[in-house]
Amino acid sequence: MTVLIQRFLLLGFAVWINFPALSQAKKPNILFIAVDDLRAELGHLGDTQILTPNLDELAKEAVSFSNHFVAVPTCGASRAAFLTGRRPSRRVELNNNIMQDEFPKKEESSIPETFIHHLRRNGYHTVGIGKISHSADGYVYGYEEEVSDQRELPYSWDELLFDAGKWKTGWNAFFAYSDGENRQSMNKQVKPYEAGDVDDLGYPDGLTTQLAISKLKDLKNQNEPFFLGIGLFKPHLPFTAPKKYWDLYQEDQIEIAKNPNKPLHVSDQSLLPSGEFNQYALGEEHPNLSTVASKAYAQKIKHAYYAAASYSDAQIGLILDALKALDLEKNTIVIIWGDHGWHLGEQQIWGKHTLFENALNSALILKIPGKTEQGRTENSIVESVDIYPTIMELTGIDAPGELDGESLVSLILQNQNRQKKVAYGYFNNGITVRNDRYRLTRFYRNGGLIYELYDHQIDPLESVNIAKENPDIVLEMIPLLEKGNTGLFEK
Known part of the structure; x- marks a missing residue:
């Protein structure tokens, strides 16, 4: 019996997960797709619409986290x-x-340096294509500079690939128009x-998708498990x-x-x-x-924005079809992740960079191979920092050091023993905490503290700050907020 199956049995999971390759002591592969600015x-x-x-x-066979x-x-x-x-x-x-x-x-x-580095140290062949870290192609250079040979993540990748096509560099491709x-x-x-009069290969994400499919064919013939990270640009600006x-x-x-106007x-x-x-x-x-x-x-x-998101969705479909055609899906964890949300006119904002729901809430879908239960939408509060320990548990690798x-896994398998039910966000000289009902935000400005409170039970659009009228709720939530103050601000 393998170590991974023993872990599942000891945890008493209600749903049996059968990784076909486990009998050969092969850990599950991981297909990770980051989609830039994809809100939930x-x-x-x-x-x-x-x-x-x-x-x-995909969500029919996975858990989608709303x-x-x-x-x-x-x-x-x-x-x-x-x-x-x-x-x-x-x-x-x-900082970006x-x-x-x-x-x-x-x-x-x-x-x-990252969970990808840790996977690599534990026998995974790691491949990155496109924007996984911040750089559009994984290398450090300015928007208008030539591509360098300095990797943004120097220890995480066995292979770092990108096809910039007619745009010539990753950053040019990131802000691309169809004419080059x-x-x-x-x-x-x-x-x-x-709206380009081109086919899917007329924009960079189409090239990234074809490169990813080609790499999947190569990875199928390798003996070691793989982590394939794919970073799609759209629907990041420009919406092309x-x-x-x-x-x-x-x-x-x-x-x-x-809610097209500023909150009260x-x-x-x-x-x-x-x-x-602008x-x-x-x-x-x-x-x-x-x-x-x-x-x-x-x-x-x-x-x-919708058209750009539908374009990325189509590329994801091609990649998932290839995974299935290559008979890899039976032993591959699939993760779709949006790196943050985006205001589409909500609260009079067009963009990210706020501590409101629209900027912090993003897409997350996770599929475990062999899971027999039908897919579902999970409404529990979860954070991006939860993905690292999730991957470690699914691969049977001990997590290094302390993670936040x-x-x-227990939530995915409906073995409800998670302790954490809140999410923290940080930006603009402020910190926010979101629980099942409220969002409390505290800003540190001009030597003082400014609070905002939103009741998602009656105001899910965060259109009215009710902190002044509800000091008792603010005081009750301040200790929870402080738990997430990880040294950024003076208490």
Whole structure:
């Protein structure tokens, strides 16, 4: 009997998991797909017009987490927390460039730089394609510089691959338009969207998908288990996708945000002026904290985001089809992860970089091979830092050092013995905690403390800050908030 099966029996799981390759002492493979800016708005989660048929099909055999929250609502810092299993404990860890600035300078030590590094140390062949850390292709260089040979994660990868196509570099591809130009080459004199008259290979994510499928064919013939990380760019700005994905939607029928105005009793400092969105200079409107987007423009931008998300969904479908065709799905864990959410006009915001639900809540789907139960939506509060210990438990590898997350395996298998039922977020000189009913946020400003409280039972859109009227609830939740204050702020 293998160690992994013994672990399952000892934990008394209600559902039997049969990894076919375990009899040969082979650990499960891991297919991980990071989707940039993919909020927790997917077809199977309901109350949406978005079309994500491939993710919906995957969810029929997986667990989809509707209340998954990232630690930081910006790409680099969110990914750093996810990859290390640690919440930020220094202000610099809220920075988008935390990995490129610090990780390559560290000597390899007993504590692995990421969970991928730890898998590699324990017999996994690790392959990265696209944006897994913050860099678009895994190498450290500026948006308008030539590609360097310095890896952002120097110890995590056996192979680091990318096909930049006609865009030539990863960062050019990240901000790509279908004619081979990009945001940088056009000096931002571009629209924040594009419906390209091209097929799937006319944008970088199509190239990434074909490269991933080719690599899966190679990995099938290897003896060691693999971790294949794939980073898809869309629906990150600019919202670009082949026209056929735009044609899935009727723009004038798209519903705009139900809460398009700023929340009541909230300072503009808690909000976002939508600067990243508005730097696309040729956008027809430039909504901000003083100007609400017109209904027509809100529909257009939401249409663009939906089309870009549907494009990524199609690429994921191709990858999952290849996994099945190669007879790899029976022994492969599949994880789909959005690195944070995105405001689509909610609270008068177009972007991320807030401590509201829309910025912190992102997609997470996890499929365990051999699990016989039908897929389901799990509404428990979970965090990105929970994924590291989950992978370690599923692979039978001891987690190194102390991690802030808690394994989701018992939750996935409905053996409800998890202790943690909250999620923490950090940004904009503030910290937030979310439990089953409330979100409490504390900002550290001008030498004082500012609280915001939202009741998700009666106000799931976070449209009214009720902290002033409910000091008892604030006081009750402050100790919970303090548990997540991991050294970032003075208490």
